[in-house]
Amino acid sequence: xxxxxxxxxxxxxVIMAYELRDVLGKxxxxxxxxxxxxxxFVPSNPWVAxxxxxxxxxxxxxxxxxxxxxxxxxxQGAARVHPEENRIELSDGASVSYDFLVIATxxxxxxxxxxxxxxxxxxxxxxxxDHALQAKAAFDRLVKNPGPVIIGAAQGASCYGPAYxxxxxxxxxxxxxxxxxxxxxxxxxxxPYIGHLGLDGVGDTKTLLESEMRQHxxxxxxNAKVDAVEAGRMLVSELAEDGALKASHALPxxxxxxxxxxxxxxxVRGIEGLTNPRGFILADRHQRNPTFRNVFSxxxxxxIPPVGKTPVPVGVPKTxxxxxxxxxxxxxxxxxxxxxxxxxxxxxxxxVCLADFGDGGVAFVAxxxxxxxxxxxxxxxxxxxAAKIGFEKYFLRKIRIGKSEPFYERLALQALGIDKLKAVxxxxxx
Ligand SMILES: Cc1cc2nc3c(=O)[nH]c(=O)nc-3n(C[C@H](O)[C@H](O)[C@H](O)COP(=O)(O)OP(=O)(O)OC[C@H]3O[C@@H](n4cnc5c(N)ncnc54)[C@H](O)[C@@H]3O)c2cc1C
Numbered sequence: 001x002x003x004x005x006x007x008x009x010x011x012x013x014v015i016m017a018y019e020l021r022d023v024l025g026k027x028x029x030x031x032x033x034x035x036x037x038x039x040x041f042v043p044s045n046p047w048v049a050x051x052x053x054x055x056x057x058x059x060x061x062x063x064x065x066x067x068x069x070x071x072x073x074x075x076q077g078a079a080r081v082h083p084e085e086n087r088i089e090l091s092d093g094a095s096v097s098y099d100f101l102v103i104a105t106x107x108x109x110x111x112x113x114x115x116x117x118x119x120x121x122x123x124x125x126x127x128x129x130d131h132a133l134q135a136k137a138a139f140d141r142l143v144k145n146p147g148p149v150i151i152g153a154a155q156g157a158s159c160y161g162p163a164y165x166x167x168x169x170x171x172x173x174x175x176x177x178x179x180x181x182x183x184x185x186x187x188x189x190x191x192p193y194i195g196h197l198g199l200d201g202v203g204d205t206k207t208l209l210e211s212e213m214r215q216h217x218x219x220x221x222x223n224a225k226v227d228a229v230e231a232g233r234m235l236v237s238e239l240a241e242d243g244a245l246k247a248s249h250a251l252p253x254x255x256x257x258x259x260x261x262x263x264x265x266x267x268v269r270g271i272e273g274l275t276n277p278r279g280f281i282l283a284d285r286h287q288r289n290p291t292f293r294n295v296f297s298x299x300x301x302x303x304i305p306p307v308g309k310t311p312v313p314v315g316v317p318k319t320x321x322x323x324x325x326x327x328x329x330x331x332x333x334x335x336x337x338x339x340x341x342x343x344x345x346x347x348x349x350x351x352v353c354l355a356d357f358g359d360g361g362v363a364f365v366a367x368x369x370x371x372x373x374x375x376x377x378x379x380x381x382x383x384x385x386a387a388k389i390g391f392e393k394y395f396l397r398k399i400r401i402g403k404s405e406p407f408y409e410r411l412a413l414q415a416l417g418i419d420k421l422k423a424v425x426x427x428x429x430x
Contacts (some may be wrong), residue, residue, distance in 0.1 A: 002028045002338050005098035009034035012299030012323045013104035015404040017071045019331035035077035037063045039128045041154040045167045048132035050168040050173035060399045069402040078267040100334050103297040104256040107262030112134040116229035124257040147254025150190035155225045156261030158315025160197045163259050165355040171216045172358030190312040198317045200307045202364040203378030223311045239311040244330040276303045285329045287345040321352040325420040346422035
């Protein structure tokens with residue numbers, strides 16, 4: 001009997017636990033270590049930040065569904081992983097030992113890397129639902145007292161879709177409140193061009209998103225490095241192609257929301273052989289750590305190099321479907337190891353993404369996520385808004401019922417030609 005521990009119960013960790021349960025059967029133990037017992041659907045945070053969703057509507061209590069699926073939950077959180085001892089040290093001093101570990105901790109949010117940055121200082125965040133609630137209170141103040149707005153993503157950020165999404169969601173919410181005419185908006189981003197998204201664009205996201213910005217009266221600054229934030233003022237260096245200073249900006253704002261750079265969480269950061277210098281988990285093409293061979297990783301915590309050199313550091317996003325493909329590959333590889341075989345499944349890392357604009361949106365499919373690609377498609381329209389709502393409801397239902405990929409989802413993905421696994425098909429492994 002093997003014990004497989006999953007560290008983190010976010011988007012990647014919860015479906016990881018469900019898929020392990022599916023492929024391993026009752027003979028083996030699946031345990032999850034998380035901070036708390038609640039799952040929260042991060043992609044809905046932009047809606048929480050303008051009051052279109054309540055916190056409770058996007059949360060699931062994991063205790064009952066984990067109980068039903070025979071998954072043990074340790075809600076204390078991890079203080080430190082000790083991979084050389086096959087042990088997770090919990091924050092209350094207890095320990096969980098494991099035969100295999102899947103790390104799915106998501107990011108640590110590096111607000112402290114810029115003076116005055118983040119929800120404890122002068123800028124809002126939508127990375128966590130509690131930040132989004134705080135951003136909602138700031139939005140209410142903005143509606144009462146309109147003024148300039150800055151939205152964007154800081155140097156080293158690896159999550160750009162939500163910054164664009166929030167720009168247009170906020171634009172719509174301000175139009176609904178009839179104050180948009182008194183709110184000049186500027187998009188400030190580390191990306192070298194609008195629509196780069198950390199992926200060197202997908203399809204023609206450059207034209208699509210520039211056009212949307214123009215139509216919604218949003219100005220932008222690219223190749224931007226935020227130097228410091230003061231109350232009501234952001235100091236930004238705009239760099240040229242060669243990295244030289246092109247312009248210095250002191251931007252006034254009444255409201256600012258910017259995505260921070262991500263790094264690995266303290267429980268894993270600095271472990272020789274496990275993480276890179278930013279604390280992201282090193283993984284081979286089977287999601288397996290090259291040093292600690294019984295440790296796998298999925299989601300935002302995985303180390304992925306940038307797609308190319310840019311004047312300001314720009315990271316690669318890890319989107320939902322890409323994470324699900326990492327999960328499926330990991331489940332099958334661990335099942336093979338438990339059976340005494342070698343891992344062979346590889347995640348496709350396909351990006352399928354919907355960025356909602358409140359009354360429209362932009363969708364893109366990148367297969368694989370890193371160019372050159374076999375599929376490189378983007379499109380916009382009202383249907384994206386409806387599709388994003390459908391995705392939210394569908395994903396939360398999967399979490400509530402304890403199933404990672406119901407058969408109809410697999411059929412739909414097959415029909416669209418979107419695979420989660422590269423090397424070995426799921427049915428061949430069963
Ligand atoms: C605002 C926003 C919107 C996004 N929208 C989309 C979208 O529309 N579509 C899309 O495809 N992708 C989207 N993403 C990207 C991505 O899908 C999400 O970030 C996703 O939640 C990442 O999943 P994850 O499992 O890697 O991390 P998370 O979902 O962040 O989960 C990590 C979990 O690990 C836990 N944890 C951390 N440290 C510890 C510890 N020491 N001990 C125990 N537990 C710990 C956390 O509490 C959390 O539960 C969005 C990202 C953001 C930030």
